[in-house]
Amino acid sequence: MPSVTLYHWEPNANSGKPMLALMEKGVAFDSRYLDLLNFDQHKPEYLAVNPQGTIPAMLHGGRVLTESTAIMEYVEEAFEGPRLMPEDPRDRWRVRWWMKFMDQWLGPSFSMIGWSVFVGPSVRSRDPKELEAAIERIPLPERRVAWRKAISGQFSATEMEESRRRVAQGIRMLEQELARRPWLASGQYSLADINGFNLAYALPLSQPSLSNDELTPNILRWLRAIYARPATKACWALGRTSLVKRVAILEQPHIGRGPVA
């Protein structure tokens, strides 16, 4: 039986980070899928594992670990396998800089758009009383606000516009950085690339006018290189929703500026 248990949703955003890191390291884990759209993460069984009700959480050696990026650093340090952090201290600084930027600035903007077009509509048709009861069970007040907004479609025009501005700027920054080196933060594949792929794997589909082979050739090269890795293929094969199956866009040899089918 594996010594690691991972509670996760789809290979997407925060859940996908430790999933892919574990698979790159070759660490077997007991996968416990939580259906975010069914509010599994706020049910008593999971709150007994992680009282904050956030996904993912990892069990190892009788301890519970949370916070996806910090879990990835733990996975890198606690297990044998290919190195996912560069040797050079300055490269490691760059890995962490990019992960923070994506976790706290760029990611929430992608996420606001994703929640408004996928998560909100996916649950909106359910019984309002059932939804309200589910929201009331969310331990963190900030998450209650986020869920209410997503479900009722209450993101303001100003908020959405700011998120779109940040996504456009983030894409420009990623393209610029990936023009300088093969991987995001250093000359080797690292946790920053795992983090970035979870954020951007469907970029040419979700933002076709901002990211394609003509406008952002380096981002596309980078996404395809990560998708070509066996661990990535195995990880994304665990996906169950249409959200994650969008990764197939990367199988197209050329993605132009025009509308994507």
Add this chain to the structure above:
Amino acid sequence: MRITLYHGEPNGPSLTVLATLLAKQLPAELRYIDLARGQRHALPFAHEPLVAMSIEGEGPVLVVDGEALSDSVFIACYLDDVGQGAALRPAEPYARWETMRWCRQMIERTAPAAAYLGCRAYPPRAEAGILEKIDSLDLRARWQQIMAGEFSAEQLADSRIKIHQAVDRLEERLADRDWLMGAFSIADLESFAWLAGMVALVPEAFAAKSRTAAWLARVRDTPAVTGALALARSAQPAASWSVGPEINRWG
């Protein structure tokens, strides 16, 4: 290796980096800049993306062999890797995870609150022509709001709650230890750097918190922090604030 640190008063992010630099006994050229006047944005490398788009707000910049590094906790990790003396992060992976998670909470929840309250009490004032030089539009917007005295009652109240929560976590954590991670670490420095100035601004959060009070004194007495505080140009460095990280936009 040639290191230059551009830093402000020893408070907040500048204190974390200055103290780490001293603890790790690294020779570096120190260059003072007034973060409360926005002087970071007039530096020659201010428009490098990993400086301009740092989400820490107004923090120090470490230049190593021509590359400019921002974000105080990650600069501290870098200095811990390359410097001398005792390690400032635990060696064991779980304890390292605890350290990074603790710092993330400070970065994401405590720092924005402390900077917001600090700027309300001691407003920074950018020099003429500086705001136009700020590449990050959201950072520029925060400067404009603060300089116009626009503080939201809701965010001020929430910031005080965040300081209370941080001190509660400290008090609980210190129940069986002198230092947050067992040995003196970056987590102590980062927590002290953001909270030392809050004792005067949110005194009720620190009331009857004897372990936290003793820890604050213990951190202040370390040679690294004492040395960093001795670099202050003002009588009260803990009253020196500039625009900090963004308060969480949503969720």
